[in-house]
Amino acid sequence: MNRLLVTFQKELFSYCISPVSWIIAVVFYLWRGFEVYGVVYSFDYYRADQDLLPSATYGLTSTFWMVVLVPGILTMRTFAEERRTGSLETLMTAPVRDFEVVVGKWAAASAFFALLWLPSVLVLELLQLGPFLDADLAFGPVFAAYLGMFLLSGMLLAFGVFASSLTDNVLLAALLAILFDFGLMQGPRMLANNLGAAGQNYYVRELLDKFDVMGNFANWFARGLIDTSQIAFYVGGVAFFLFLTGVSLSSRRIA
Amino acid sequence: MISVSELTKRYGPFLAVDRLSFEIARGEVVGFLGPNGAGKTTTIRVLTGFHPASSGTATVAGFDVAADSLSVRKNLGYLPQEVPIYPDLRVTEYLHYRAKLKGVPSRERRVAVERAMEKAGIADVGRKLCGQVSHGYRQRVGLADALVANPPILILDEPTSGLDPNQRVRIKQVVRELANEHTILFSSHILGEVQEVTSRVLIIHRGTLRADGPPDQLVARTGVSTLQLGVQAPAANVLPLLRELPGIAGVPQVTADGASSTFTAVVAAGHDPCAEIGRRLLQAGLAVRELRLDRPTLEAYFHAITEGSERASEPVAAATSADAEAAR
Incomplete structure (x- = not known):
């Protein structure tokens, strides 16, 4: 357990000193800043119900691309880089278990991703102040929405870590993860709309519904609803991909 | 360990x-x-x-x-x-x-x-x-x-x-x-x-x-050393003298340069004929320019068992495992 923590600290430190992380943060917040400004402006202009303002910020284009692009970019180096430079050998010949390395790396990526989102919560808090909206935004729905975001991105980051463990090509790892993320965000809904008669089948509909992460986010988390089956879905997804990473890592041992 | x-x-x-x-x-x-x-x-x-x-x-x-x-x-x-x-x-x-x-x-x-x-x-x-x-x-x-x-x-x-x-x-x-x-x-x-x-x-x-x-x-165990000898005399005068010495397994290389000649001889394991050669050459009144015994190196041994033919390397391996047993 202690070694998991050591790996976590080291990886988080690496994220914090990596220029890539800060470039992502700057680009994201510039873009998001403009978008949120637009939302606030139009809410003010149309005198819309300010309680709905947080949920209007979840569906922004910047949110979508942040979730599609960033997990893959953050996790691309986790194992691919270690494989490429050979430091995987130094790492795995230290007295550390495979799962401690895998979970430590994933946890650090998740923590850093959460850190990237933190300022957007602060923006909502700031907007409540007098000079801006002078509103009293409900904390519950905001918490639920960010929990949903955290769970979804946790799963995507777990896939990213897995993709990175498959190759020693950092770019390929990122591309794999981005394709997966994009596919998961768009695929189930597109399938549901284009399946025709088969889409009417109860089981197919239920299955696609479970995987429709965008729809689930909008219909549940963004409305402040926390559904345990969805938590189980994302936690299961994280466990599944981290397990696959462990298998991929130990495949070097298969002779 | x-x-x-x-x-x-x-x-x-x-x-x-x-x-x-x-x-x-x-x-x-x-x-x-x-x-x-x-x-x-x-x-x-x-x-x-x-x-x-x-x-x-x-x-x-x-x-x-x-x-x-x-x-x-x-x-x-x-x-x-x-x-x-x-x-x-x-x-x-x-x-x-x-x-x-x-x-x-x-x-x-x-x-x-x-x-x-x-x-x-x-x-x-x-x-x-x-x-x-x-x-x-x-x-x-x-x-x-x-x-x-x-x-x-x-x-x-x-x-x-x-x-x-x-x-x-x-x-x-x-x-x-x-x-x-x-x-x-x-x-x-x-x-x-x-x-x-x-x-x-x-x-x-x-x-x-x-x-x-x-x-x-x-x-x-490589056995052979090489002897380098330079003498201020024609090769024909020195060769018989060199060949009759105990431990000299052969003289594969002789170079003559006017009045002086150089020899490279193979010396069997456990022999060091340098002193004897020096003494005999002096007795014969021949001037020695160079006399050196090159002992075998690990490099030569390594070369012999990794670059030499498979046949050559097998007896070495056998000998060494017998030695390892003895060492234990």
């Missing part, structure tokens, strides 16, 4: 290590020799638990490398051939991280890192980023990493490759110092270095063990 039995490792159809067996006792410093691609690194990777063996067993510090890899790794300091270190960490940060990962308690960590840095001779680059230190220093950062948890066993895979002569001397010195406290397996293909540092060498070639024993004994 290290025991390898019938170890075989295949990469697909390629047989990298073929039924390799050897034992290394506590406190021994053993050189692990072989040409490039002989299977040294593969064997080391099996011992460190990074790769599994295809068949056979290996134990390190009493633990099986396959069944109890974690305990093996706790007792092992490993310096890989190419030392990869995280370029964005400072040297001390990297070593602190490695010490934590290896379970050095926080109270002892600072001292452990400082001691390892001092032993490896990198105390002056602690603040530098790992990515900015030279190759020689990087190799030594790797050595400090291997030492930081003070493990009883050290496996060093070509620790001197790519170093300049001064750095090599420094590493050899460090290994000699470490020999008092650690069991060391030291792989290299620079033979002189191994001869200086280790008390025993294992030579592998094409994945099989070809020789095992103290370097001087192995060298003695």
Whole structure:
């Protein structure tokens, strides 16, 4: 357990000193800043119900691309880089278990991703102040929405870590993860709309519904609803991909 | 401390290590020799638990490398051939991280890192980023990493490759110092270095063990030395005299240059005819310009068993295993 923590600290430190992380943060917040400004402006202009303002910020284009692009970019180096430079050998010949390395790396990526989102919560808090909206935004729905975001991105980051463990090509790892993320965000809904008669089948509909992460986010988390089956879905997804990473890592041992 | 039995490792159809067996006792410093691609690194990777063996067993510090890899790794300091270190960490940060990962308690960590840095001779680059230190220093950062948890066993895979002569001397010195406290397996293909540092060498070639024993004994087994002789006289005057000496197995090379001639003779094992030659040449009134006996080197031996024909190498292996038995 202690070694998991050591790996976590080291990886988080690496994220914090990596220029890539800060470039992502700057680009994201510039873009998001403009978008949120637009939302606030139009809410003010149309005198819309300010309680709905947080949920209007979840569906922004910047949110979508942040979730599609960033997990893959953050996790691309986790194992691919270690494989490429050979430091995987130094790492795995230290007295550390495979799962401690895998979970430590994933946890650090998740923590850093959460850190990237933190300022957007602060923006909502700031907007409540007098000079801006002078509103009293409900904390519950905001918490639920960010929990949903955290769970979804946790799963995507777990896939990213897995993709990175498959190759020693950092770019390929990122591309794999981005394709997966994009596919998961768009695929189930597109399938549901284009399946025709088969889409009417109860089981197919239920299955696609479970995987429709965008729809689930909008219909549940963004409305402040926390559904345990969805938590189980994302936690299961994280466990599944981290397990696959462990298998991929130990495949070097298969002779 | 290290025991390898019938170890075989295949990469697909390629047989990298073929039924390799050897034992290394506590406190021994053993050189692990072989040409490039002989299977040294593969064997080391099996011992460190990074790769599994295809068949056979290996134990390190009493633990099986396959069944109890974690305990093996706790007792092992490993310096890989190419030392990869995280370029964005400072040297001390990297070593602190490695010490934590290896379970050095926080109270002892600072001292452990400082001691390892001092032993490896990198105390002056602690603040530098790992990515900015030279190759020689990087190799030594790797050595400090291997030492930081003070493990009883050290496996060093070509620790001197790519170093300049001064750095090599420094590493050899460090290994000699470490020999008092650690069991060391030291792989290299620079033979002189191994001869200086280790008390025993294992030579592998094409994945099989070809020789095992103290370097001087192995060298003695090569048998022949060469005699270089230069005389201020025509060759015909000297040759009969040279040929009748005991121990001279042949004179394959004679060069005559006007009044002087040079001879290269093969001398059988255990003979040193220099004094006798000198005496006889003096008696005959011939002036000696050069008289030198070149004893066999580990290099010659290594060459004989790794480059020589398979036929030539087999008897050597047989002789050495008999010797190893005798040594035990």
